[in-house]
Amino acid sequence: MFTPEEFIGVITREIRKLNVKCAVAAVSGGVDSTTSAVVARLALGDKLIPVLFDTGFMRLNETSEIINNLTGLLPIRLIDVKEEFYRAMINMSDAEEKRLAFRSTFYNVLSRVVKDNDCDWVVQGTIAPDWIETTGGIKTQHNVLAQLGIETDKVYGFKLLEPLKDLYKDQVRVLARFLKIPSAVTERQPFPGPGLSIRAVGRLTMEKLEVTRWSTRIVEERLSGLGLSQWFAAVWEDNRTTSDELSKRIKDLGSGLTVDVFSIKGTGVKGDSREYGSVALVRGKLSSWSDVFNLYSRLTYGTNVTHVIYELASKGASGGYFAAIRAVVTDDYMTANVPMLSESLLSSIADELMSNKLINAVGFDVTPKPPATIEFE
Structure with a gap:
């Protein structure tokens, strides 16, 4: 002891x-x-x-x-x-x-x-x-x-x-x-x-750094006092392509579900090894909000996907930045779980983030550690 x-x-x-x-x-x-x-x-x-x-x-x-x-x-x-x-x-x-x-x-x-x-x-x-x-x-x-x-x-x-x-x-x-x-x-x-330099995911620019700094303040304020271990925002370019193969894995969980893969990569851990792999985004309507916490197991098993995110809001435009809300609960930081936050709370935070003209879409990272790491980089 x-x-x-x-x-x-x-x-x-x-x-x-x-x-x-x-x-x-x-x-x-x-x-x-x-x-x-x-x-x-x-x-x-x-x-x-x-x-x-x-x-x-x-x-x-x-x-x-x-x-x-x-x-x-x-x-x-x-x-x-x-x-x-x-x-x-x-x-x-x-x-x-x-x-x-x-x-x-x-x-x-x-x-x-x-x-x-x-x-x-x-x-x-x-x-x-x-x-x-x-x-x-x-x-x-x-x-x-x-x-x-x-x-x-x-x-x-x-x-x-x-x-x-x-x-x-x-x-x-x-x-x-x-x-x-x-x-x-x-x-x-x-x-x-390294602070916000690794939460401004991918190529580090002054603009992305400032968007990350702004987004971080909103997410930290809105999720404080909930008993979480760590909660923050990460930001990257909203460049992605649709994966038909990954989309098939989740089609039974709702209607019009599609999986996109971002051009940036995210760090994960599979087995005892580092995996610098894909970040996947699920779009569409789930049959039940509780299913959002099952998405990662469908999309990371047998793939190089390290982080799975569920889209909360989108302007539907091309370009701009994607802002991810990340929250975990853990005692030792060697493993971490994703808290079952309500859809209404997360959607409210997403709406606030979307007020930034540089942010095109917002999502919630639903991946525990492992297979993800707590940070994206």
């Missing part, structure tokens, strides 16, 4: 044995990195320098909200590095290329901060699912280095301290509550390190 008090005692003793001159803590505002920094500060005191990078891929007003949440808890320094990340990643399309480019840019920036402050260590909030998914080849988490054999002291000029690397998300939340970290942090839904 996980005991926060015992864990803190053990980990702070281990940190104090390291003879740290100075450590930079990379804080994102989420529960993992914040808790990691607070634990490290118990051991290191003023030798710890917590920093928050504004990568340009954060949500609307997120940097100011994070700083407000951490006031009195950590002496956070905000560093604007948007232009560096934009130069490195704008116009990239492939999911793994985006993640790798983000990681490279992130650690180049971080190593510069370490050097400027004459530090020798970096503290980060890596937890078990991060390195399990990365070493398993499912998708690269930007904060996984040592587990891949990357010697950070030789490559980046700092040693790496990961106090939470053997914990899972539910254990981290227990630890954070014990440390009296504000609920705005402990109950905050996870947000990927």
Whole structure:
């Protein structure tokens, strides 16, 4: 059984044995990195320098909200590095290329901060699912280095301290509550390190990024307070073709049902392997709303489909963007289920998203993990 008090005692003793001159803590505002920094500060005191990078891929007003949440808890320094990340990643399309480019840019920036402050260590909030998914080849988490054999002291000029690397998300939340970290942090839904850059699916452009940022705020506000583990919007070009083969698999579930396949790809996990496959869209009227939660099993089995989406609204025009509503419930983030949200609620959110002239259609992702991953990239 996980005991926060015992864990803190053990980990702070281990940190104090390291003879740290100075450590930079990379804080994102989420529960993992914040808790990691607070634990490290118990051991290191003023030798710890917590920093928050504004990568340009954060949500609307997120940097100011994070700083407000951490006031009195950590002496956070905000560093604007948007232009560096934009130069490195704008116009990239492939999911793994985006993640790798983000990681490279992130650690180049971080190593510069370490050097400027004459530090020798970096503290980060890596937890078990991060390195399990990365070493398993499912998708690269930007904060996984040592587990891949990357010697950070030789490559980046700092040693790496990961106090939470053997914990899972539910254990981290227990630890954070014990440390009296504000609920705005402990109950905050996870947000990927690369942020909106991997929710603007496919080719990354400034326009798509801003549509994703706008859509995210609506979905997060409308689905808050429902007991969900993670909920967000993803956006991509509404380019698709109809698949007669996939359409046949669901024709008995309603009238006029058609399956389209988007030109972009989405990351999934089948067996123990990563699948970078098709994203399917179901259009038409289901006989029963409950059938929406059975669509994925019909369309992912024996195919390369990783995400299945049910269309909620469409302008019927060509071009523009497609906005996907994604929501899951999970304890450990290794597996996740899709909550049985009502059609009326989702349709109402879709109508609000459709008010954006750049959005052509909206749908609800009905795929659990596995076979999908929680994120699209």
